[in-house]
Amino acid sequence: MRSRLRLRGAIAGVVSGLVALGLAELVAGLSASLRSPVLDVGDRVIDLVPSPIKEMAIDLFDTNDKLALLIGIGVVLFAYSAAVGIVAVRRLSLGLAGIGLFGVLGAVAGGFGTAGTVGALPSIVGAIAGAFALTLQVRWANAPDADQPAERGLSPHSAASRRAFLFGSGSFLVAAAVMGGVGRLLDSRFQVGASRDTLRLPVPPEPLAAPPPATALDVEGLSPFFTPNESFYRIDTALTVPQVSTEGYVLAVTGMVARPLELTFDQILQRPLVETDITMTCVSNEVGGGLVGNARWLGIRLDDLLAEAGVDPAADQIVGRSVDGYTCGFPVAALDGRDALVAVGMNGEPLPLEHGFPVRLVVPGLYGYVSATKWLTEIELTTFAEFDHYWVDRGWAVEAPIKTQSRIDTPRPLTRIPAGETAVAGVAWAQTRGISGVEVRIDEDEWQQAELSEELNDTTWRQWMLAWDATPGRHDIAVRATDATGETQTDERVPPIPDGATGWHSIVVLVDEG
Structure with a gap:
């Protein structure tokens, strides 16, 4: 009986959380200045999390860091809502306090956004709806089933059945989905993708020619x-x-x-x-x-x-x-x-x-x-x-000129390639200074000058290539660039924070017998 009650509590908590989010989404869709509490909380997380953690997220997820954050927030909200529901079936006041805390956090996050204090409105309205849904579901969850003896203090004549709990929770779930869907539909009024697609920009008085093939x-x-x-x-x-x-x-x-x-x-x-x-x-x-x-x-x-x-x-x-x-x-x-x-x-x-x-x-x-x-x-x-x-x-530097860097694009790290002539190639950049040379080193051999593409200007990267006669075995390949001032990039490896990474890019490739 106790495990069944905990399960009902978890369901009630999750459904109540979804009701809160659904109505908050609906309210947010009424104005371009309002946002979902999930987004408001996510923005505050981005603002408050220490820079090293942000760097770790970018390293792990690359440009998918924001999607990872949203998924993480969803997982936390699911677990939190389930815990609130489990507590609520034993003591409703504590569960309601949990919903209230959820609303306060969202309201505070929304209040710090560009909408000002009115940005708290979706979270407040959503929390009230979540508390209402939780109260009813807890009442239904605590009702004795037809095959179970009534618990002390509960009247089977005034309590809902297990079927009523499932029906009620399901109804709230459908309502949450509808409210969230309508909110998204309302929010689509503020999307500018269609108008951007029809925009035609003027041609500049002196348009640039296509870059030379070289x-x-x-x-x-x-x-x-x-x-x-x-x-x-x-x-x-x-x-x-x-x-x-x-x-x-x-x-x-x-x-x-x-x-x-x-x-x-x-x-x-x-x-x-x-x-x-x-x-x-x-x-x-x-x-x-x-x-x-x-x-x-x-x-x-x-x-x-x-x-x-x-x-x-x-x-x-x-x-x-x-x-x-x-x-x-x-x-x-x-x-x-x-x-x-x-x-x-x-x-x-x-x-x-x-x-x-x-x-x-x-x-x-x-x-x-x-x-x-x-x-x-x-x-x-x-x-x-x-x-x-x-x-x-x-914690990042006040001024940040771009450092001279180079990268190996091909072959890819840890790939297997056949013996014989292989193109080692990549790009190098030193914006406003330009690239004057790129060198490649195979294993511990001497540095070799790579072929450079023609320079278009000193604010764009240059492609480079070295024809390498690859021999069977494991090989380390490194690259370094020299800018037009004569400065060659350092081999000292430092992380991006506070003003950009340095070091030579190197890879390992495996060369098979020809």
Whole structure:
């Protein structure tokens, strides 16, 4: 009997939790400023978790780190709800307190979001609905079954049967699914994917020509010169992709400027647009990692925009603010003539939603965490003494120029290849300096100069290739690059935090007899 009661309690708790989440989802769907408690709690987890744990998550899950977090939150909520229900069938007041705690955590998380205190509403309403569902199910769960003697203090004439418990819990479960589905349907009104797909960007006055064929080497397994949008890495703090419509969009230039500006999306498009090819790199990229990509960007020059606003000579930091409150910050001095953009396009199309649609910042030569604000709504001129952006508060470096790096794309680590001539190939980057040479070492032999693709500019990566006569056995392959200043990347291995990883990328391959 006791185990049966615990099972009913667990079911009641899980169903009550789903009712709470379903109604919260429905309430959140009523306004674009409201969000599901799961997302609000997830955002607070991202904000509060220590940087080393975030790095561990990126290492383990790569760009699936947010999906892993959502799955983890779901597992915790399931276990918590089941525990609340088991407690509630013995002592309802404690179970209701558990539901209340659930609501308070969600409300606090929502209150810290961009919606302000009203962001707590979905969690509060959901918690009330969850408490109601739990109370009824506990009453039904404690009813004696027809084949069991009535427990002391319970009247079989006033209690529901086991069938009533299952029917009632099932009804609540269906209601939770319906409410959640309707909430998702309401939320779809705020999705901007369809309008983005119909958007046609103007052609810049001086469009770039296609890169010369010599900028790309014909080697199987080598990263293409331009990274397709669907393959471009995504690392940010947004648990779900912000939906920012071009209608009503305003970009503000504020802070230490003589003439604050506000630009609508149409006004941005009416300005002279430029194209530029830039390789972007995430500071979380481990040696040999894939958090790097090259694209052709379209936008307006950031230095022209700030010249129009009139930057105070005392300002030394440019802060980009995202619609979700995220901030980046980089030196005013970085605008030294490089092609920093307020970007609206990527590889011939409007920015993908996950890459910052409709407007973002792209600054060559700086890691993305200090410069690449997505879903951009404000550019503020300030000082480093007055403001620390998001990642500085979490232990990362204030300034972050991209370090010279190289990577082996083919052959893949621990693969078996036949003896004979084999192409060892990859990419190397040193944005704003350029790559002047790449060397490859097989085992402990001398370093050999690799063939380089033609350089397009000093802000894009270069492909490289070495023809290797592979002999049978196990072999270690390492690569290192030298930038145009003559500096060769160090072999000292350091982790990404606080300002980017260093070290030579090396792999092991197994060569079979020919």
